[in-house]
Amino acid sequence: MEINELISLIPRWQILLAAGIFGALWGSFANVVIVRWPMELSVVRPGSHCLSCKTPIHWYDNIPVLSFFILRGKCRHCGARFSFRYAAVELMLGLLSVGVAQVTLPQSGDFLFGLAAYFVWFAFVWALVTVAMIDLVHYLIPDVIVLPGIVVGILANTFILRLGLLEPVIAAGAAFAVIRLLFIDGYRLITGRPGMGAGDAKLLAMFGAFLGYEGVLFALFAGALQGAFVGAVMVVVRRRDGELNEPIFEEELEETEDDDNVVPDSRFRKARVPFGPFLALGALEYIFVGEYLLRAYSLALGHFMYNVQNLF
Numbered sequence: 001m002e003i004n005e006l007i008s009l010i011p012r013w014q015i016l017l018a019a020g021i022f023g024a025l026w027g028s029f030a031n032v033v034i035v036r037w038p039m040e041l042s043v044v045r046p047g048s049h050c051l052s053c054k055t056p057i058h059w060y061d062n063i064p065v066l067s068f069f070i071l072r073g074k075c076r077h078c079g080a081r082f083s084f085r086y087a088a089v090e091l092m093l094g095l096l097s098v099g100v101a102q103v104t105l106p107q108s109g110d111f112l113f114g115l116a117a118y119f120v121w122f123a124f125v126w127a128l129v130t131v132a133m134i135d136l137v138h139y140l141i142p143d144v145i146v147l148p149g150i151v152v153g154i155l156a157n158t159f160i161l162r163l164g165l166l167e168p169v170i171a172a173g174a175a176f177a178v179i180r181l182l183f184i185d186g187y188r189l190i191t192g193r194p195g196m197g198a199g200d201a202k203l204l205a206m207f208g209a210f211l212g213y214e215g216v217l218f219a220l221f222a223g224a225l226q227g228a229f230v231g232a233v234m235v236v237v238r239r240r241d242g243e244l245n246e247p248i249f250e251e252e253l254e255e256t257e258d259d260d261n262v263v264p265d266s267r268f269r270k271a272r273v274p275f276g277p278f279l280a281l282g283a284l285e286y287i288f289v290g291e292y293l294l295r296a297y298s299l300a301l302g303h304f305m306y307n308v309q310n311l312f
């Protein structure tokens with residue numbers, strides 16, 4: 001029996017459930033990277049352990065999402081609280097994996113090709129969530145994820161996805177150059193501080209490599225719009241509470257002369273909200289609903305122009 005026929009016998013929900021478990025397991029690994037990478041620790045050794053009492057966590061206490069609720073968010077040995085962030089990242093990547101599987105894996109037809117597309121898109125989504133969380137907690141975007149991501153995006157588009165070689169290369173290069181020249185170096189020339197972080201330019205280059213021209217523009221605009229909105233809300237809330245200059249998370253930011261660590265202009269984002277998570281959100285929106293939003297937008301614009309013309 002042919003492989004596609006065999007797979008078409010598996011109920012759809014079982015395939016999606018497998019994708020969810022696979023995603024949550026990679027969410028578990030994302031948590032390790034989020035905690036350890038900024039501290040320059042190995043992501044492989046030692047195994048998972050409680051950060052308070054250093055007791056190793058057994059596999060049965062380390063089941064993505066479920067263990068957090070079974071143990072009520074506490075270490076079995078010392079009772080120290082685990083951040084809900086761990087379970088949230090696992091749940092998020094589990095659900096995103098189901099979403100990617102639903103979009104990429106065909107009900108019938110060439111399943112192996114769909115599977116290749118699934119792995120490419122899940123790798124991109126994993127990178128988005130991991131980078132967003134590291135930026136949220138540490139105000140840094142790790143080269144070690146984003147730079148290989150650019151290469152993977154270009155290769156994937158050349159051999160598996162639809163954009164080919166030229167568009168991802170140009171989109172990645174153009175995104176990096178525009179952000180670097182206008183929003184970082186140009187902005188610094190005028191105001192004395194960069195308007196965006198150096199990591200944001202590389203992150204957008206990765207978007208270009210995976211999503212092409214349309215996707216990188218969409219993610220930039222959607223990210224900027226939502227970032228500005230949340231930033232404005234946070235300025236109001238924190239000004240009211242008189243904590244405008246306190247960091248969002250406990251980890252304090254170290255500013256160094258290293259170009260990558262220069263804090264972007266605080267007038268640009270008064271509440272010190274990192275931009276990376278919003279860019280990642282914009283990219284996710286493009287993957288899952290970009291087509292619908294763009295169509296709705298062009299329809300609305302069409303109606304608007306039609307009405308404007310009728311005024312005269």
Ligand SMILES: [Zn+2]
Pocket residue numbers: 050051052053054055075076077078079080
């Ligand atoms: Zn403990």
